[in-house]
Amino acid sequence: MRKLLLAVMIGLFVASGALAADGPIKIGFYNCLTGQNAFGGQLELEGAQLAVAEIPEVLGRKIELVVVDNKSDKVEAANAVTRLIERDRVNAIVGTYGSSLAMAGGEVAEVAGIPVMGTSCTNPLVTLNKKYYFRACFIDPFQGAGGATYAVKNLGFKKAALLTDIANDYSVGLSNFFKAAFVRLGGEIVSEMNYQSGDQDFTAQLTEIISKKPDIVFLPAYFAEGAVVLKQARELGATFIFMGGDAMDNPEVVTLGGEAVEGFLHTTFAYDPSMKDMNPVAQKFTDTWKAAHPDKDPNVNAALGYDACMLIVDAIKRAGSAEPDKIRDALEQTKDVPTVTGLTTMNATHDAEKELGIVEIRGGKKQFIGTVKPEV
């Protein structure tokens, strides 16, 4: 009798275990859906939603995207990740725009042992000494060096000026890496000007930069501010070229800046809807995006939101399990996975190694020029 009871109990236990295993795999998504960086987070969400719509199931289990806002605020970012882990019991997490937010959220995930795939947090510190934080993007030293290489080697520029948002970690970091690479390649920095996030008048800085006659001005701004800078520069009669980073990659730059953004260059991920020979993944992403959002073009933030989800799905497939630790181990093994932004490999520091693209705005349209290899 007791044996029977035991057998029944074991049977029930196994059944309940199997039932639990059949529940959905939850991917948490924390990002800046409101607040100062909402423009970036909202696009990444739209990309992530496309990915989940495209792959509704993996390992025979439904995938569910649990979305939490972090209000572009650090305390909220830590709360949001805790909530995803404890209340929603997610298997893995995607996010976020803004490196400082990723640093706040990353610590929580690290303690809980839940893998996170960063979308566009490009500061080197995000994954530093982190076992569970990965990112689908490259990092700023790589990007800055690539921009400087292109400016010096391809364009033959010698004199650069910097216009940095000193209150923005992304801007300060990228500016520094560009400067170091530009100087190492034999260039000269003729002016270093700063502003603070939220400023809207840059005329004083630009007047000063114009008087120093640089060939190129490096402007690692968020796109909304960057477009206004470009506009004001042209109004003040500036003729030099501007170059930005991936945060300037947004279709709105052209609408915001109008003719002033003509000739503007920026480094970015190797994806743009204007690319000629798009890889199949990118092609598919572009098509589904156009079907879902006929009135706007996708950009790299959307692509990275999509890629980050896909990288996690890929890891789940390879791991054959949705257990956080197994996903983590599989993520570490990510090698040459085709994504929208090119073949992706996770390196030892958990940063995606992928190609760096250059985009120029010509005739009011973003044109993907090609990729560049940093030479320093």
Next chain:
Amino acid sequence: MSLNMFIQNFINALGLGSLYGLIAIGYTMVYGILRLINFAHGDIFMLGAYFMFFATIRYKLPWAVGVLLAIAGSTICGLLVDRIAYRPLRSAPRISALISAIGVSFFLESLATVLFTGMPRAVLQPEWLMQPMLIRDGGIRLMPLGIMVPVISFILVGALLWVVHKTKPGLAMRSISFDIETTRLMGVSVDKIIALTFALGSALAALAGIMWALRYPRVEPFMGMFPGFKAFIAAVFGGIGSIPGAMIGGLTLGFVEIMSIAFFPTLSGYRDAFAFVLLIVILLVKPTGLMGEKLEEKI
């Protein structure tokens, strides 16, 4: 610094400063009457810019109509804010109204994010405002917009001073700012006059929002935060409660911001600190601001 650069900076500072001044007037008027720092003022400014954006760019209405609609829309919003969030607190401690103002500011910002999304929208500048005039062989560039902004601001200040000093409602406003209870006893409909103050302040905020959106051509839900914050500093600077003071404060702030960079380019990261240091020094030397009147301390 060459003369050309100085003049160019001067022109830029004038434009920026007069916009700060225009926003500052809204703070100063409400403060003068209610002793309330209307934190929602910067958000009314944002709404004005959005109304103009939707009228002229989304619905392709003519500019004049768009401007009028934006002024009307912001005025209504300003009145609603006063009616719903401030009027019930007239007799409450001042801090309650202040927290209510912060609440309204949060509310308008998040509502704008929900309704208009966080994506900044481009504002199309009319061609004729942007044709640069080259002065001194192209060493200085001046756009019609650059002249228009300060000129309109000064005209508006003039008109406002006329309203406050030469009309009956203006007299009532000044009277309320001296003593609200006595004014009530004199048979003045205090709530109506306060509403009028909010209406005027909001209309000016809308105009400032429109000109701001033309000069820095984009609208977004948080666009009122920093200009509002700075304009408020400008109002204190010039002596809160005084309309010419607000304009002078705005201009001073504009000049400090631009000229600190012009003269100390290597310290451009400290720009806002210059403004605050000057503010604190002025407050310590003249605690009521440049043009402020000493409010009698009641014993």
Next chain:
Amino acid sequence: MNTKTRNLILNGLALAALVVFLYQAPGNLDRYKLRIINLIAINAILGLSLNLIYGMTGMFSLGHAGFMAIGAYVSALLILTAEQKTSMWILQPILPWLLNLHAPFVVSLIAAGLAAAFFGWLIALPVLRLGGDYLGIATLGFAEIIRILIVNLTPLTNGSLGLKGIPAHTDLWMSYGCLVAMLIFMTRLMSGNFGNVLRAVRDDEIAARTMGIDTFRTRVLAFTIGCFGGGVGGALMGNLITAIDPKMFMITQTYSLLMIVVVGGLGSITGSVIGAILVTTMLEWLRFVEEPITIGSLHISGIPGMRMVVFSMLLIAVIIFRREGIMGPREFSWSWFFPARKAEPEMKGGND
């Protein structure tokens, strides 16, 4: 049994209940709830310290975020190891003397408070001569200057990159320990003679001066103590979030503290605690309005931003319907549960 003994016993029981709760909580509650509970204590400490400055002494200060920033940075710089520091200062090398500076958490917490208090005192000397809203603006100006300095002084603070990898020292014992210490200190302060002096300075400075009170010295002292609390609160916050940067300490941070103080009740210790509980839990609890809802076949996807819309409406409603905040200037008292003893006068500021 007289009231004093009764209250002593009841206070002891309450403290014991808190200890039992803190002991049991980590095993029974998930980390999300624990984090919120922790955040409540930190917000309460910050709220109380601002309340001391504004609610009890009547000095309108909008600078609390700046003192929090000082506390958070001092504490983090003392806790981080030399190795961590070298790996983080990727833009400019860290100041050599700072590199090997190291202290245990509790020492860093005290240092954070002292540093904030020192800066508070330094600022107080000139600006406390200002009154009313002008004081608010001047303190706000100082807070912004502090933030701009942190952003610019990269070798000292790592600039806008901020600091990360701060060990999560702020557990419930730490935060509630500090809160209880703060509560005991504040109640003793306010029920003693100094509390009366503060209230006198707040309610009628001229009268207080004629009574022979050195009002300026009193205000400076209260302000400095408040800043000490702000610094400790900032340090606790940094050690909870484990990463700090200058953007955390903008004026909006001061606004939310002000909200806590005013919603709870100006000048009320109990009020600040209630305000902290309400504001902190409300913000998290309201997340449900942004979640997708399915009613039958109708599926409404979540609207990001609705949470703050609802929160701000609630905030305005609370202020309109309870204009003096939830507690007003009142305090919690055990006598509430013993109506029979109402005849006994409440010993506000007595010599117990």
